[in-house]
Amino acid sequence: MEPIQVAGITFRLDPGKPLYEQIVDQVQGALARGDVNLNERLPSVRELAQLLKVNPNTVMRAYQDLERGGLLMTYRGQGTFTTDKPEPVERLKQDLACRAIAQLVTEMRRLGFSREQALTLFEEVKWS
Template sequence: MNEQQVGALRFHIDFSQPLYEQILDQVRSSIAKGEIGLGEKMPSVRELAQELRMNPNTVMRAYMELERDGLTEKRRGQGTFVTSSAERVKTFRTDLAARYIESFMAQMESLGMTWEDIEDYVRRRSRAEEGGPTS
């Protein structure tokens, strides 16, 4: 629902977050998971803006961040391309994951939850999903 395919990229945009952040997160995800390959061409700023019915400036803001992440490279007159460095993608993925984990652990600690509590929850969670949604 509300899914949208643009080239090798999939998007589902809503109003829960800034638009440029959603583009950013979802392209990061596609690159991290290899859904769009190394060196592959991204949609142009204008094309993606048209497909997602947004302003090109909004898309460009996301693209600027992607380049700062080292996940994309821009070539004037040609377009934006996923980096060719598998190493760079791997590093980015593990670094971002680490940041997510640290932030999450701080949240849980603020509720007085221990790592054991979390493990218990996840165990019960996966047990409840047996034969559950086939995603």
Template sequence: MAQPFNPSVPIYLQLCERIKNRIIRGEIGIGERLPSVRELAIDVEVNPNTVQRAYRELEETGIVEKKRGQGTFVTENPAVLQRMREELKTRHIMLFVSEMREMGYTELEMLDGLKDFLTDKEE
């Protein structure tokens, strides 16, 4: 069964995020071929046009490259992948900080909480 999608965010954007996260985690390697549009559409239970749109979005940002007759591949350009990694990190940090501020936490409390969390994780 496919992982459910958030109904408030376009599915193609969620697919882009899932693919980016798999690349960052190393589940999809640099230069590796992505599943065909049809294969991925079946796997995640969406229309092939949705997958096509996600692939097009990733191609426009340089994260993937289309090779005629061969498929879609993760870029081999490390600068593009590093930029993607930094952008994702920044986005997650901004979301974390925003949510913590909404709950009334100060920057010092956030830093202390994060340090405590990371220290506990290492033990």
């Protein structure tokens, strides 16, 4: 499926993975990167479902998960918005960073690096 740009979020859906999880992941990624602003209106469930060519229940489930996580707010008659508070987004960024670091540590262990070697390598690479 070709990428679809909606409200600052680029959706790339892979039919081999649960669609609602992909929608959640891509909205979270856009929020974490700052591609979407705080308190920004998102497309309605129906609008996004039509654009992505998915069942509206799929989008509703994703929006509900994001709302439970404090990242979205839905106001009756007004629509769905990203959170207006920076704290949930900061928690999300920390969580995403921890997951990425955990994957890196797992791969470095697989490659046979010691903790000290990994830290040395990380210091060398740092922010170059």
